[in-house]
Amino acid sequence: MSEQLLAQLINGLLIGCMYSLIAIGLTMIWGVMNIVNFAHADFLMIGMFTSFWLYTLYGVDPLLSIPVCGVLLFLLGWIIYKFVVSKVMTGPALAQVVVTFGVSIFIANAAVFLWSPDFRMIEKPLLQGSWIMGPVRLSIPKAVASIGSIAITLALFLFLRKTKTGKAILAVEMNRSSALLMGINTERVNALSFAIGSSLVGIAGAFLSMYYYIYPQVGGTFGLLSFCIVALGGFGSIEGAFIAGILIGIVQTLGGYYFDPAYKYAIVFALYLVTVWIRPQGLMGW
Amino acid sequence: MTAGPVLDVEGITKRFGGLTANEDVSFTVNQGEILSIIGPNGAGKSTLFNCITGFYRPDAGKVLFRGKDITTASAHKICKLGIARTFQIVQVISDMTVLENVMTGTFLRTYDRKKVREKAGEILRFAGLYEKRDFLGTNITIADKKRLEVAMALGTEPTLLMLDEAMAGLTPVELREMIGLLRKVRENGVTLVIVEHVMEAVMQLSDRVVVINSGRKIVEGAPADVVRNPEVIQAYLGDRYNAGN
Amino acid sequence: MKKPTVLQAVFYAALLAALLAFPLVVKGTFPTHVMIMVFLFAMMGVAWNILGGYAAMFSFGQAAFFGIGAYTSTILLMNYNVNPWIGLVAGGVLAALMGAAIGIPCSNLRGHYFAIASIAFAEIVRIHFNNWKFVAAAEGLSLPLLPDSLKNFMFHSSKAPYYYIILVFLLLSVLICWYISTNRMGFYLRAIKESHELAKGMGISFVRYRLYAIMISAFLTAMAGTFYAQYILYIDPESVLILPISVQVVLVAMLGGAGTIIGPVIGAAILLPLSEITRVWLGYKGTGVDMMIYGALIMVISAYQPQGVWGYLTSIRRRAK
Numbered sequence: 010m011s012e013q014l015l016a017q018l019i020n021g022l023l024i025g026c027m028y029s030l031i032a033i034g035l036t037m038i039w040g041v042m043n044i045v046n047f048a049h050a051d052f053l054m055i056g057m058f059t060s061f062w063l064y065t066l067y068g069v070d071p072l073l074s075i076p077v078c079g080v081l082l083f084l085l086g087w088i089i090y091k092f093v094v095s096k097v098m099t100g101p102a103l104a105q106v107v108v109t110f111g112v113s114i115f116i117a118n119a120a121v122f123l124w125s126p127d128f129r130m131i132e133k134p135l136l137q138g139s140w141i142m143g144p145v146r147l148s149i150p151k152a153v154a155s156i157g158s159i160a161i162t163l164a165l166f167l168f169l170r171k172t173k174t175g176k177a178i179l180a181v182e183m184n185r186s187s188a189l190l191m192g193i194n195t196e197r198v199n200a201l202s203f204a205i206g207s208s209l210v211g212i213a214g215a216f217l218s219m220y221y222y223i224y225p226q227v228g229g230t231f232g233l234l235s236f237c238i239v240a241l242g243g244f245g246s247i248e249g250a251f252i253a254g255i256l257i258g259i260v261q262t263l264g265g266y267y268f269d270p271a272y273k274y275a276i277v278f279a280l281y282l283v284t285v286w287i288r289p290q291g292l293m294g295w
Numbered sequence: 296m297t298a299g300p301v302l303d304v305e306g307i308t309k310r311f312g313g314l315t316a317n318e319d320v321s322f323t324v325n326q327g328e329i330l331s332i333i334g335p336n337g338a339g340k341s342t343l344f345n346c347i348t349g350f351y352r353p354d355a356g357k358v359l360f361r362g363k364d365i366t367t368a369s370a371h372k373i374c375k376l377g378i379a380r381t382f383q384i385v386q387v388i389s390d391m392t393v394l395e396n397v398m399t400g401t402f403l404r405t406y407d408r409k410k411v412r413e414k415a416g417e418i419l420r421f422a423g424l425y426e427k428r429d430f431l432g433t434n435i436t437i438a439d440k441k442r443l444e445v446a447m448a449l450g451t452e453p454t455l456l457m458l459d460e461a462m463a464g465l466t467p468v469e470l471r472e473m474i475g476l477l478r479k480v481r482e483n484g485v486t487l488v489i490v491e492h493v494m495e496a497v498m499q500l501s502d503r504v505v506v507i508n509s510g511r512k513i514v515e516g517a518p519a520d521v522v523r524n525p526e527v528i529q530a531y532l533g534d535r536y537n538a539g540n
Numbered sequence: 541m542k543k544p545t546v547l548q549a550v551f552y553a554a555l556l557a558a559l560l561a562f563p564l565v566v567k568g569t570f571p572t573h574v575m576i577m578v579f580l581f582a583m584m585g586v587a588w589n590i591l592g593g594y595a596a597m598f599s600f601g602q603a604a605f606f607g608i609g610a611y612t613s614t615i616l617l618m619n620y621n622v623n624p625w626i627g628l629v630a631g632g633v634l635a636a637l638m639g640a641a642i643g644i645p646c647s648n649l650r651g652h653y654f655a656i657a658s659i660a661f662a663e664i665v666r667i668h669f670n671n672w673k674f675v676a677a678a679e680g681l682s683l684p685l686l687p688d689s690l691k692n693f694m695f696h697s698s699k700a701p702y703y704y705i706i707l708v709f710l711l712l713s714v715l716i717c718w719y720i721s722t723n724r725m726g727f728y729l730r731a732i733k734e735s736h737e738l739a740k741g742m743g744i745s746f747v748r749y750r751l752y753a754i755m756i757s758a759f760l761t762a763m764a765g766t767f768y769a770q771y772i773l774y775i776d777p778e779s780v781l782i783l784p785i786s787v788q789v790v791l792v793a794m795l796g797g798a799g800t801i802i803g804p805v806i807g808a809a810i811l812l813p814l815s816e817i818t819r820v821w822l823g824y825k826g827t828g829v830d831m832m833i834y835g836a837l838i839m840v841i842s843a844y845q846p847q848g849v850w851g852y853l854t855s856i857r858r859r860a861k
Contacts, residue, residue: 045652096843103798104846106598106655107790111838114787114831121828225828229783233663236656275667278660285657286645350740374743386738388731390799399731402724403743411724451743 012144017266018259019145025258026155027217031231032238032250033162034209040182040245041202044094044105048112050232052082052207054120056214057223061129064218070135071219075157078211086207090200098199113228120225129223136219154216161212162251165205169247178202182245230274237281243291253291299362301326301455301486302347302378307356309342316342318510319356324455329477329487331497331518334507335530340490341383343507344459347488348380349373361454375403379453381444383460383490389433393424396432396443400450415450422446422476438469445476455486462493474499498522506530559707563700570820572699576771578812579706580764585792585804586713587760592790593799594726595753596650596733601642601658602789604665605635605758607781609765611669614681614775624693628766632759638665639758640751647747648736659783666781680776683769693770702771709767710805713760718801720756729753730799761789784831788815791834795841797848806849811837 035049046052056078063069063077089112097104136150169175180188181198189195221227238257242249257277265273284291302324309317316339324330332340345351347358349370358366365373374380379400388396397415405411419425422442427435435443441461448456458477462470474496481487491497497504497518504521506514508530514521521527563572584602591597612634613627622630642661649657670678686692688701695701720726731739732746739746769775788811796807818830845852 039652043652045656093839093843097846100842101846102596102651103592103598103794104842106652107794107838108842110600110787110790111835111840111842113835115835115839118828118831118835122832126828233656233659237660240653240656269671271671272667275664278664281660282642282645282657282664285649285653289648289653348741350737369745370740371743371745374741379743380741382737382741386735386741388734388738390734391727391730395727395730399727399744400742402727406724408723447742 013266016145017262019147021259021262022255023148023151023155023258024262025255026158027151027213027254028234028238028258029251029254030154030158030161030213030216031210032235032242032254033165033247034206034213035235036239036242036245036247036250037165037178037209038203038206039239040247041178042094042098042199044098045109045236046094046112046203046206047109047232048089048116048228049109049206049210049235050228050230051113051116051120052085052210052228053214053217053231054223054225054228055085055116056082056211057218057221057227058120058124058214059211060215060218061131061223064131064134071131071215072135074218075212075215078215079208082211082214083204083208085211086204087200089207090203094203095196095199113232117225117228124225126225131218131223134219148220150216150219154219157216158213161209162247165209166247174201234274234277237277240281240291241284246291249291300324300359301361302488303357303359303362304343304347305357305359307343307346307353307358309339309346309351309353316510317346317353317507320507320510320512321356322505322512322515324486324488327481327484327486328502329481329489329500331501331504332488332490332507333492333494333497333504338507339510340507341459342510344380344457344490348378348457374451374453377452377454378457379448379451379455380457381441381448381459381461383463385437385440385444387432387440387443387447389431391432392429393432393435393439393443394419394428397446397450400447401452403451418446418449421479422449423472438465438473441465441473442476445480449480449485453485455488456480458487458489458491460490460492462491462496465493470496494522560704563698563703569699572703574813574816576699576703576706577816578808579703579710580767581788581792581812582805582808583706583710583713584761584764584789585796585808586710586717586801587757587764588789589793589798589800589804590717590720590729590760591753591757593793593803594721594729594733595750597750597753598651598655598790599658599754599757600655600783600786600790601660601662602757602761603781603783603785604662605639605761606765606768606785607665607669607775607777608635608638608758609762610769610775610780611675611681611765612762613766614683614769615675618681618684623691624766624770625691628693628763631762631766635758635762635765636755639754643751643754644747647750650736659786662781662783662786666777669777669781676776678777680774680779683773683775685773694773702767706767706771709763714801714805716756716760721801725749725752787834791838793848794846795837795848797850797852797854800848800850800854803848803850810849 031053035046038044038046059078059081060071060074063074064071093108093112097108134150136153139146139148169179177193178198180193181195185195238253239250242253260280261273261277264276300323305321307317307320320343334340342351346353349368352367357364360376360378365376388399394415397418398411401411401414419428422445424439424442424446427439462473465473477487477500501518504518505512506521506527513526513530514524562575588599588602591599609631612631613624616622616627616630617624646654646657669675686694688695688697728744728749731742731744732749736746765780792807792811793804795811796805797803815830822829847855
C-alpha cells in the first residue's frame with residue numbers, strides 16, 4: 010500500500026467517524042417515527058455556532074461546549090417536535106415530507122440573517138495541530154472527534170439496549186401499534202427520540218467546530234450526505250449508519266483523490282442512487 | 296372460450312429463506328365454479344394466492360391461465376389477461392370517490408371516459424353501492440370497502456376473480472349480502488377462487504374446497520366431504536373446535 | 541364531467557381578459573416582471589403537481605430539469621446557432637430522457653425516499669455543471685443578443701411579449717394537467733399514489749405510469765427553463781440548478797393545493813409577489829429574510845393546512861352543500 014493511499018484512508022476514516030455521529034441521530038428519528046428530519050444538518054450548524062459563540066464571547070473551548078450543545082439541541086429538538094413535527098404525524102404524506110424542510114430553510118436563513126453568510130473558524134482551540142507518524146499526518150482534533158464519535162455511538166447503543174426508556178424506543182421502532190398496546194407512551198417516545206437524535210447531532214456540531222468552517226449553509230452538504238449514509242446503512246439501523254458513515258468517508262476521500270475533488274460528493278450521491286436501486290432496504294437493512 | 300380448466304396450478308413451491316411456505320401445491324379451477332382455499336393461519340394460503348396473481352414468483356411449479364403459462368408474468372399483466380384480485384387488508388383509493396375507484400378498474404379495457412363512467416355506474420348498481428357513489432373511499436364502512444374492492448376488481452372485466460379473505464370481520468347481515476353478491480358474480484360467468492377463514496361462507500358458496508396445511512395441499516373435494524375428512528379436522532377444524540370448546 | 545355554470549364561464553372569461561390586458565394597462569416593468577415570475581413558477585408548480593400531487597412522487601429535484609432546459613437551448617443557440625424554439629423542444633426531450641434515466645432506478649421509491657433520491661440527482665447535476673468546461677462551468681453563459689422577434693424568442697424593448705409567451709406556456713401546462721387528471725393516466729397516478737400493490741392488482745404498470753409522469757413533468761419544467769434563459773439572458777449553475785428553485789416549486793404547489801389542477805397557479809400567485817417584493821424591499825439587508833418566510837410558511841401549511849388554499853376552499857364548499 011502506498012503511503013499516499015494510507016494517508017487518504019486514514020483521513021477518510023476520520024471524516025467517516027464524524028459522518029457516523031451525524032447520521033446516527035438521523036437514523037434514530039427515521040427509524041422510530043418514519044419521518045426524515047431534513048433540518049438535521051441545520052441542527053448541526055446550530056451546534057457549531059453555539060460552540061463558536063461560546064468560544065468567541067466567553068472564551069469557552071469547544072471541548073467544554075460539547076455538553077452544552079448536547080443539552081441545547083435536546084431542548085430544540087423537543088420543541089420542534091412538539092410544535093411542528095407532531096402536528097403532521099397523522100397528516101398527508103406530503104406534509105410529513107416537507108415539514109422539516111420548512112424547519113431547515115427557516116433555521117438556515119435565520120442564521121444568515123442573524124450572523125451573515127460569512128465563513129468563520131475557531132482560531133485557537135485547545136486541540137489543534139497534528140501528530141506526525143512517519144508519512145501520516147493525524148489531525149489531533151479530527152482524531153479526538155472520531156474517538157468521541159465512537160464513544161457516543163457505543164453509549165447510545167447501551168442506552169437503547171440496557172435502559173427501560175431505551176427499550177421503549179426500540180419497541181416503538183419495531184412495531185408502533187404493538188408498543189402502544191403494551192402501554193408505551195408512543196408520543197413521549199417520539200419526542201424523546203427526536204430530542205436525542207437532535208442532541209447527538211448537536212454534540213457532533215461541537216466536535217466539528219474544532220476543525221471545520223462554521224457558516225449558516227454548512228448544513229446543506231452534510232444533510233444530504235447523512236441521508237445517503239442512513240439509506241446505505243439501512244433506514245433506522247444505528248450500527249448500519251455507523252458503518253456506512255465510515256464507508257462514505259472513505260469513498261469520498263478516495264474518490265476525490267483518484268478522480269476529481271470537485272466530484273467527491275457527486276460520487277457519494279451516485280453511490281446512494283445505485284444502492285437504493287439495487288437494495289432499497291440498504292446494505293445492512295432487511 | 297378455451298376448453299379445459301380456467302386455472303391450472305402445477306406443483307407450486309415457494310420458499311422464503313429457509314422457510315417453505317408452499318410445497319408442491321397443485322389444483323385446477325374449472326370454468327364457472329367457486330373454489331375455496333382454506334387452511335389454518337400460516338398454512339401458506341396467501342403465499343399461494345400471491346404466487347398465482349404474480350405478486351410473488353414461485354421457486355418451482357407452473358401456473359397456467361386458460362392454457363397460457365403465467366408463472367413469470369408480472370402482476371399487472373396477469374390482471375390484464377383476466378385475473379382480478381382483492382387484498383387481505385382491504386385496499387381502496389382513499390381520496391377518490393366510490394365511483395372513481397371503480398372507474399380506475401374499468402379504465403383497463405378502454406380509454407373512453409364516457410364508457411368507463413357508464414360501466415362503473417353499472418357495476419356499482421350490481422354491487423349495491425350506487426347510492427354511495429359520491430362518497431370518498433376513506434369515508435365508507437369496512438363492509439362497503441370490501442364490496443367496493445370486489446366492484447373495482449369487476450371493473451377490470453376478469454374471467455377469474457380471486458378474493459383474499461373478503462368475508463373477514465363482516466357482521467352476519469353483511470356476510471349474507473356478500474355471499475349474495477358473489478353468487479351473482481358467478482352467475483355472470485366469472486369463475487371465483489376465494490381464500491377464506493369464514494367457514495359459513497365457504498360451506499355456502501364453494502363447489503369445491505382445497506385444504507392447505509403447512510404449505511401442502513392435504514385434501515381437495517366437495518365442502519361437505521372435506522369437513523368430514525379426519526385429516527382436515529385434525530389439521531384445521533380440530534384445532535379450532537378444541538380451542539372453541 | 542360537470543359543465544361549468546354560466547357564472548363560472550363569465551368569471552374565467554373575465555379573468556382571461558384581465559390577464560391579457562394586464563401588460564397593456566399596467567405601466568412600469570416591475571409589475572409585469574412579477575407576473576412573469578408568477579406564471580413561470582405556476583407552470584413549474586403545475587408540472588410538479590403531475591408528479592407530486594397526483595402520483596405522490598415528491599420531487600425536490602425539479603431544478604435539474606429546469607437547468608437542463610435552460611442550458612440545452614442556450615448551448616444549442618450559442619454553439620450551433622440553433623433557433624431557441626427548437627432548443628426548447630430539444631431541452632424538453634433531453635430533460636424527459638434524464639427524467640426516465642433517474643425514474644427507472646427510483647421506480648420503487650416512495651415518500652421520503654423518493655424526495656431524497658431526487659435531491660441527490662439534482663445535486664449531481666449541479667455539481668457536474670459547476671465543473672463542466674463545455675458549459676463554461678461556474679462562470680455561466682451569457683446569451684448572444686439577437687434582434688427582437690418571436691422567431692428569436694428575444695425581446696429587449698418590452699417585457700410584454702415574454703409575458704404573453706409564458707402565459708401561453710402556463711395555459712398549455714394547465715391544459716395538459718387537466719387532460720391527464722380526467723383521463724386514464726390521472727386515475728392511474730392516483731391509484732399509484734394510494735399504493736403500488738393496489739395499482740398492480742388493478743392491472744396498472746406502476747413503473748410505466750410513474751415514468752410517464754416524470755417525463756411529462758420534466759418536459760414542461762425544461763420548457764420553463766428555456767423561457768428563463770431567454771428572458772434573463774444569463775444562466776449559471778447557481779441560478780438555475782439550485783435546491784431553492786426546487787423547494788419553491790414544491791411550495792407553490794403545496795400552498796395552492798397539491799393534487800388539484802388550479803392549486804399551483806393560486807400558490808404561485810400568492811408566493812411569487814411576496815418573494816419578489818421582499819427581495820426588492822429588503823434588498824441585501826434582508827438576506828435570508830425571504831427564505832425565512834418560506835421556511836415558516838412551509839411549516840405552518842404542512843402542520844395546519846396541508847390541503848393548501850384551494851383544498852381549503854373546496855372543503856368549505858363541500859361542507860356548505
